Amino acid sequence: MATANEKLINSAKQLAAQTAVRDHYPKSPPNYIGVGSGSTIVHVVDSIAKLDSSLTATTKFIPTGFQSKQLLLSHNLQILDIDLLPAGESISVAFDGADEVDSQLNCIKGGGACLFQEKIVAVQAQKFVVVADFRKVSTTLCTPTTWPSGIPVEVVPSSYPYVTAKLTKLGATNVVLRPGGKAKAGPCVTDNGNFLLDAVFPTLLEGEDIVQDLAAAIKGIVGVVEHGLFYGGSKGWQGRPEIAYFGMEDGSVNMLGKEGWVALSKA
């Protein structure tokens, strides 16, 4: 049975998802909508499925992994794999969860091992909207009290010892090959057949360049397929959301946009 705290977190996710879908799902039928992964996205898909069918019947929903594909299918929504998005077309809006979001809207993602497909969808979306609960709010990324697990880094399996050493050289204080869990002996294998390293770095101090420079350095290691830093700034944009919705403990929803925080009234 869910504890009171689990119920609170779940209703915060649900409220944020309902509000984000209400505010950002297009008012005329979109061609393509991106759907991320994780537990919060379940509420996003529930909210989309409750929209008038005239807004969803002709839409192709682009999942970011096995979980979101099954979720969409269970709601009888049409799916399209990202590699079938026609050249020149873009996704109207992509919705996704996050593990940690800083005050500049940079995110850590990949706690559920789906970061590569999430990023390839996010960067092809005209608008990327993050939906999360109050635990994900942070001033700076890699804050141990917010997200102690570090930055997920997806690697080609044969490269993991090399990438581990390189991440340590970059300043990681701990790098763990993510285990598969109770039902899988050995490491976690991503939807792309790769391994994941969780690299704990000291808290990334405020400043636009810090996240961008670390992201570029991690991506530059041979064997790295992608990492869970979704960021943007003067050196380029790699999936930083335009806006993030957070369900709060008091039943309200707070919204972090480019202009800062906006508190919405309680439901």
Ligand SMILES: O=C[C@H](O)[C@H](O)[C@H](O)COP(=O)(O)O
């Ligand atoms: O790989 C997983 C994703 O990046 C998720 O969106 C992220 O971990 C947040 O998941 P949840 O909504 O379950 O907190």
